[in-house]
Amino acid sequence: MIEKALLFMIILRVFSGSIDITAAMLMLKFNDLEKAFQINTLLALVGPFVLIVTTGIALFGLAEKISLTRMICLFSGILLILFSLKSN
Numbered sequence: 796m797i798e799k800a801l802l803f804m805i806i807l808r809v810f811s812g813s814i815d816i817t818a819a820m821l822m823l824k825f826n827d828l829e830k831a832f833q834i835n836t837l838l839a840l841v842g843p844f845v846l847i848v849t850t851g852i853a854l855f856g857l858a859e860k861i862s863l864t865r866m867i868c869l870f871s872g873i874l875l876i877l878f879s880l881k882s883n
Contacts, residue, residue, distance in 0.1 A: 818838050846873065
């Protein structure tokens with residue numbers, strides 16, 4: 796039987812992938828660099844959200860198996876990745 800946390804992560808990743816494919820199809824349909832740039836910018840909002848949520852779900856599912864120190868390190872790493880994306 797599949798764990799609930801794993802199932803939620805899979806569903807979220809499939810949903811995220813569907814959004815990416817839909818965005819690519821819209822870029823192809825509009826055939827305009829400016830519109831493609833706008834669509835890509837919107838995707839930049841989805842990616843970090845999915846990363847944070849799926850990691851949170853995984854950590855919640857592993858809460859009994861992973862130490863608090865490791866959880867803090869993992870979340871700190873994610874925050875540093877997001878911070879580095881926004882910094883100059």
